[in-house]
Amino acid sequence: MSSLIVVDDEFAFADFVAKVATGAGYDVTVAETAADFRRLTERVWPRVLVLDLYMPDTDGIELLRELKERHCDSRIILLSGTDGRVLDAAYRLGGELGLAMAEKLTKPVRAPDLRRLLDGLRGDRPPPTAESLAAAIAGEQLFLLYQPKVELKSGRIVGVEALVRWRGEDGGVILPDSFIPLAESAGLIDALTDWVVRAAFRQAGHWQGRGLDLHMAINLSAGNIHDRHLPDSVARQCAEAGIAPESVTLELTETASSKDSATMLEVLGRFRLKGFRLSIDDFGTGYSSVAQLLRLPFSELKIDKSFVSEIGRSREADIVAKTLIDMAHNLGLTTVAEGVESQRSLTALRAWDCAMAQGYLFSRPVAAEAVEQMLPPQESGA
Ligand code: C2E
Ligand code: MG
Numbered sequence: 001m002s003s004l005i006v007v008d009d010e011f012a013f014a015d016f017v018a019k020v021a022t023g024a025g026y027d028v029t030v031a032e033t034a035a036d037f038r039r040l041t042e043r044v045w046p047r048v049l050v051l052d053l054y055m056p057d058t059d060g061i062e063l064l065r066e067l068k069e070r071h072c073d074s075r076i077i078l079l080s081g082t083d084g085r086v087l088d089a090a091y092r093l094g095g096e097l098g099l100a101m102a103e104k105l106t107k108p109v110r111a112p113d114l115r116r117l118l119d120g121l122r123g124d125r126p127p128p129t130a131e132s133l134a135a136a137i138a139g140e141q142l143f144l145l146y147q148p149k150v151e152l153k154s155g156r157i158v159g160v161e162a163l164v165r166w167r168g169e170d171g172g173v174i175l176p177d178s179f180i181p182l183a184e185s186a187g188l189i190d191a192l193t194d195w196v197v198r199a200a201f202r203q204a205g206h207w208q209g210r211g212l213d214l215h216m217a218i219n220l221s222a223g224n225i226h227d228r229h230l231p232d233s234v235a236r237q238c239a240e241a242g243i244a245p246e247s248v249t250l251e252l253t254e255t256a257s258s259k260d261s262a263t264m265l266e267v268l269g270r271f272r273l274k275g276f277r278l279s280i281d282d283f284g285t286g287y288s289s290v291a292q293l294l295r296l297p298f299s300e301l302k303i304d305k306s307f308v309s310e311i312g313r314s315r316e317a318d319i320v321a322k323t324l325i326d327m328a329h330n331l332g333l334t335t336v337a338e339g340v341e342s343q344r345s346l347t348a349l350r351a352w353d354c355a356m357a358q359g360y361l362f363s364r365p366v367a368a369e370a371v372e373q374m375l376p377p378q379e380s381g382a
């Protein structure tokens with residue numbers, strides 16, 4: 001049985017985590033103080049550690065450093081009740097120290113979200129290997145879900161983002177954060193992207209054939225951009241599927257695009273010349289400067305969900321989101337807010353003139369048929 005320790009002095013919260021984790025099959029222990037925690041982990045590390053940044057006798061950042069010194073190999077979930085920025089900084093620090101940071105969560109945490117996270121961390125599934133991923137790509141064990149992109153003025157679904165999933169041997173679903181980094185490091189990212197592009201274009205062609213006008217967004221990895229031939233092969237696949245490049249958006253994370261090289265400029269420039277739209281994803285989380293953003297030919301900016309989810313709860317998140325929207329508009333970029341979960345965020349984003357939104361408030365990523373059911377009857381051809 002996988003073990004989990006929750007370190008939190010707030011009884012009600014520790015109890016909540018303990019209940020969800022027990023339900024997910026963990027053997028759970030609660031540590032109310034750092035001293036308790038040290039005693040519990042003297043000999044063996046639990047599979048998962050749930051840590052509150054704010055504790056009475058130490059702070060989470062100090063504890064992270066201690067974990068590194070004591071060679072902790074637990075998967076770490078970092079929590080905070082207040083400042084999202086401190087949480088982000090601490091989470092990043094943990095990663096830089098080489099700790100296995102699994103997720104950062106702001107309270108209140110929803111039980112289904114925590115459950116899903118814990119299910120993925122249980123460890124009864126062997127970690128993916130390069131061989132198993134290569135076999136999954138070749139053997140059609142990957143599949144795509146689609147998350148609707150909603151135009152805020154009209155409330156219409158104008159497109160979808162394709163998000164890859166891996167159906168594991170045990171029938172469970174493996175999320176991309178658990179295998180995209182592996183694909184990148186094992187030299188499988190081109191094969192994976194090729195599969196995703198093919199599957200997403202096939203779906204887009206199918207929708208177009210039924211008269212459904214949906215934009216398709218696809219995520220690219222930093223590793224893909226170093227292939228100079230990528231724009232040609234994507235354009236060819238587009239033509240084969242019978243869809244227009246103008247209806248395709250390629251999303252690149254901010255961190256990926258900060259590797260600003262001549263090849264990057266060449267590849268991105270050629271995508272644009274061929275008519276594809278380019279989006280800078282997770283904007284606000286990387287280190288790229290606005291100058292870098294200006295140098296690359298993006299058409300869309302996606303505000304990272306870490307800000308969007310905090311809108312209306314954190315003054316900083318409000319300022320960042322609003323400033324990014326204004327800046328994007330001034331640069332002639334379309335704005336998309338990702339991770340819209342509340343009416344509160346939506347109302348603010350509308351007031352700030354954000355063009356599009358994606359998030360659980362509208363829909364989780366779903367199968368293609370489920371997207372069709374969300375479209376108005378005249379559009380779905382029914
Ligand atoms: P991303 O491109 O920024 O995608 C958004 C992620 O946020 C998705 O996670 C989506 O399920 C999740 N999300 C959407 N709405 C909400 C919300 O309201 N609240 C919260 N908490 N989350 C929301 P997912 O599908 O697990 O993908 C994670 C990341 O993996 C993606 O982030 C993307 O960077 C990468 N990825 C996904 N599919 C592909 C792919 O086909 N190729 C490559 N290279 N990367 C991919
Ligand atoms: Mg994306």
Ligand code: MG
Nearest residue numbers: 281282302338
């Ligand atoms: Mg994103």
